[in-house]
Amino acid sequence: MSDLGIQKSAILLSTIGEEAAAEVFKYLGPKEVQKLGMAMASLENVTREQVEQVFQDFRAAAEKKTTLGMASNDYIRKVLTKALGDDKAANLIDRILHGGDTSGIESLKWMDAGDVAELIKNEHPQIIATILVHLERDQASEILSHFVERLRNDVLLRIATLDGIQPSALKELNDVLTGLLAGSQNLKKAAMGGVRAAAEILNFMGTSQEASVISSVRDYDPDLAQKIQDEMFVFENLLDLDDRSIQLLLREIQSDSLIVALKGTSEELREKIFKNMSQRAAEMLRDDLEAKGAVRLSEVEAEQKEILKTVRRLADEGQIVLGGKGEESVV
Numbered sequence: 368m369s370d371l372g373i374q375k376s377a378i379l380l381s382t383i384g385e386e387a388a389a390e391v392f393k394y395l396g397p398k399e400v401q402k403l404g405m406a407m408a409s410l411e412n413v414t415r416e417q418v419e420q421v422f423q424d425f426r427a428a429a430e431k432k433t434t435l436g437m438a439s440n441d442y443i444r445k446v447l448t449k450a451l452g453d454d455k456a457a458n459l460i461d462r463i464l465h466g467g468d469t470s471g472i473e474s475l476k477w478m479d480a481g482d483v484a485e486l487i488k489n490e491h492p493q494i495i496a497t498i499l500v501h502l503e504r505d506q507a508s509e510i511l512s513h514f515v516e517r518l519r520n521d522v523l524l525r526i527a528t529l530d531g532i533q534p535s536a537l538k539e540l541n542d543v544l545t546g547l548l549a550g551s552q553n554l555k556k557a558a559m560g561g562v563r564a565a566a567e568i569l570n571f572m573g574t575s576q577e578a579s580v581i582s583s584v585r586d587y588d589p590d591l592a593q594k595i596q597d598e599m600f601v602f603e604n605l606l607d608l609d610d611r612s613i614q615l616l617l618r619e620i621q622s623d624s625l626i627v628a629l630k631g632t633s634e635e636l637r638e639k640i641f642k643n644m645s646q647r648a649a650e651m652l653r654d655d656l657e658a659k660g661a662v663r664l665s666e667v668e669a670e671q672k673e674i675l676k677t678v679r680r681l682a683d684e685g686q687i688v689l690g691g692k693g694e695e696s697v698v
Contacts, residue, residue: 377406378413378421480506484513492518496525499568500560505676508571519576520583526568527584527595529560562591566598567679571672573665600678602628602671606636608678612687613643619677626655628670630662 380388380403392400475483475498483506487495499507499522511519569577585592605613617625617640629637629652637656641649681687 373402373406375421375424377403377410378418379425381407381410381413382418382421476502476506480509481513484510488514488518492521492525495522496529496560500526500529500564504564504567505571508568511568512572512576516576516579520580523565523568523580524584524587526560527562527565527591529564531560562594563598566595566600569595570599570601570675573668600675602675603633603636605678606633606639608687610643612681613639615681615686616674616678617643619681620674622652622655624670624673626652626659627662627666628674629656630659630667631664 380391383391392403395403478486487498487510490498495518499510502510511522514522569580572580581592581596584595605616608616625640629640641652644652678687
């Protein structure tokens with residue numbers, strides 16, 4: 368959801384009444400609740416015209432929606448079971464819906480990363496890896512940052528080599544999380560973990576931690592380390608985006624964030640950004656960059672990672688495609 372979308376949603380939820388707004392929040396994830404809550408708390412000087420425009424936009428969007436996709440999982444289960452019988456359908460359903468009841472893991476997504484780290488740090492690294500692949504990549508990365516280096520490296524290596532989650536692992540996970548995640552012998556192997564998951568988690572880590580993990584993996588398996596690095600999307604990879612994608616990205620990020628993020632980047636990347644702006648906007652950005660002065664590396668990395676989150680969101684929405692090595696891939 369873009370900043371404009373969050374702002375509109377905040378206005379809408381602030382005007383429909385407590386009960387209706389509460390019902391909407393029940394369907395949102397922890398990140399969405401946090402973003403919307405902060406936006407609602409910061410609303411001020413909202414005009415009647417703005418409210419009316421938000422309601423018009425909402426009505427227009429609602430009129431385009433259908434009931435397709437609502438309760439689709441239940442519909443798929445019923446249709447396939449009726450068509451194929453219980454046994455055949457069970458296997459296919461698990462492949463389509465990734466198998467396994469992991470609803471309990473949602474509880475961890477609402478917890479502070481430090482609390483989750485404290486909860487699981489003494490468990491076996493394989494169990495920790497199994498837990499982390501169920502979480503959002505940035506949350507998993509933050510949890511890893513709370514571990515000592517040896518454990519962090521071990522867990523990331525296990526994530527990279529994880530090609531699925533067996534029913535027994537889910538059952539053990541259920542015991543570790545005290546009932547948060549249900550295990551069942553009927554569960555099929557869930558396609559989670561692997562090189563892509565490890566790379567996505569690493570993308571959210573600080574440079575020094577990232578380098579330590581890659582070095583540790585390289586000692587274990589040089590080819591695996593290279594595969595992880597090939598999957599990683601770093602800030603300089605914005606050079607691989609086409610002009611249209613850069614323009615889409617620039618609409619989503621604040622100029623203050625961009626100024627800090629561009630500090631220390633290559634001149635080639637800066638020029639790519641400049642050429643996808645209007646001449647006036649590019650000149651203003653150049654001037655702001657020159658006037659900015661020294662910025663801490665940690666601040667630069669933090670802003671770059673925030674922008675990379677936007678890149679991943681746009682990629683997930685199908686708006687941005689990164690040309691990968693050897694073949695086109697989406698990040």
